[in-house]
Amino acid sequence: MNALVILAIILLLSMLFVGGRTGLRSFAALFLNFGVLFLMLFFMTNPEVNPIVVTFGASILVGCISLFFTNEVNSKTVLAFVSTLLVTGCMLLFIIYFSETMMIQGFGEEEADSLSGLSLYIGVDFMKVGASVIIVSTIGAILDVAISITSSIHELNKHNSMLRTKELASAGMHVGRDILGADANTLFFAFFGGHLALLLWFKDLQYSIGDIVNSKVFSSELLLILCAGIGVALVIPIASWMSAWYLVKDLSTKRNN
Template sequence: MRKLLVIIVIMLLSTGVLQAAPAVPPVVYEKGVVVFVGPLDQTMQKQYHMAQGELVSIQLTSGPETGKVVDTFNFVSDRSAYEIRVKPGDKVIVAVTSDLGRTSYHVSDFDRFDYVYVLGGLFVLALVVFGGVVGAKSVLVIAFAMLLIFKFFIDQVMVNLYSLTLLTLVVSAIIAVVTQVVVSGVSKKTLAAILGTVGGVAIAGILSMLSVKLMHLTGLDSEEAMLLKASMLAQIDFQGVLFAGMVFGSLGAVMDVTISIASAVYEVRSVHPTIGFKELVRAGMNVGRDIMGTTSITLILAYAGTSLPLMLLIASQQNAPMLKILNLNLIVTEFARALTGSIGLVCAIPLTAVITAMLLKRD
């Protein structure tokens, strides 16, 4: 029987009845500008086999067909939030496919990133104009931090050779040291700010780690994470990725607080060289208390702003049991993310005040 099946399969393959599945035609993405949007006539409806939609003419602005105007069908129904409604003048991304000698064009998305360049340029200009040399240094450390995260940290996460916890703390320490040294120079004030930052971030990291474990957080709290887990990067520790996000999210705010306190204590010591250790710590704590409230609410509001759709979702579920909603992985993750960073920030204040006072009193 087995031999008979083998003979049948060989015969079918030789006659072409059984063939490998056809390869999916590659998709090339190019830029374009919408030049015309209009309704479909009956001929076009038959051509595209669609009654709901519009004809979109696009002039390609990149690729080998730059300058060519192409027509495509854009389905619209007023029922889906994922539909792309365009108008003349819109910059779009065009998906170009070639199959059996026929080239097709489809609106893939809006071309948004050109405006990101504009905002980025305005941000750099504002830093340099109003910050002078310090603003220029800030641009450099921001570029370094982004390069370190995207080119080193992300690559290491993809390779999955090292502990994400250790990797996150090392990268955070490097960013803290480089940022404080480049912006403030080499001094005891900078050293105090670095040590305070490391201490505050370490506390936030410990709390984040405990939250992930004790609350059984999975790290799969977004569509992107679930898609990666299901199809592409199943081997990655998504709990570690969640931990890294919590730590990186608090790092910037902690650095801001520590350098402010260290600078304040340093200035007090400069004006009153004979001031005692306790007075220096008290001065740092007084400044820290003023910063504490505003910076904590800044951090909480930053997380609340990114979670606004989530809060609207909770508010709309009036008949759903709050016990179930408040214990959802997505909800608890956002609470843990905001609170662990805020606790680390608050703890960095007395740490920095004490460390700065100790370093200055050794002179």
């Protein structure tokens, strides 16, 4: 049996064991998200379509699948979804601006051999494609933190409904600080592990630190890490205060009725 099939079966069994029906939906969500990304790539190859607009639409679909399909529609997932959209919308302009400023579009010297003999006139704006890559790469981390914060605050409110808005938001911020440190390290090691061979190649080519930092490959990945970190940092207070305000208002409405 193919090794990938065996690993997929092990993943499915693990998710079923830990999450039950939710784990099964999470496993199915992986393939649905893959389909969304495939369609996104299909539309991005059309020169008349803005890749950033397509990516933002794909991010909305990924958020719906990851939150509503996996965890069903409830106050936790809705608040996490709204928080993610707000942060992604704020980060969109930020990502576009710095993508243009750092000029990460195009190919670097390291890719010259692979591209030799190929036509580069394919009608695609590589700056927008680079910005789209950053958006897709950050949406997962933002979604993860958003649902973690909203779930924590809902669970806290469930056990102590007398807490006020400020107290619930403060608790969410405390949880978020722990998540922020872990996610920052996760993003860094994901980059380092994914580009370990490239970094070793840079060393063999005797690149200086300045050459490495200013290379397109390194700068684009560094921009990705920084943008993802900023997105994670922004979603923590937004998700915390939105969840706290909603829960206190909802409880007040129920008492008045």
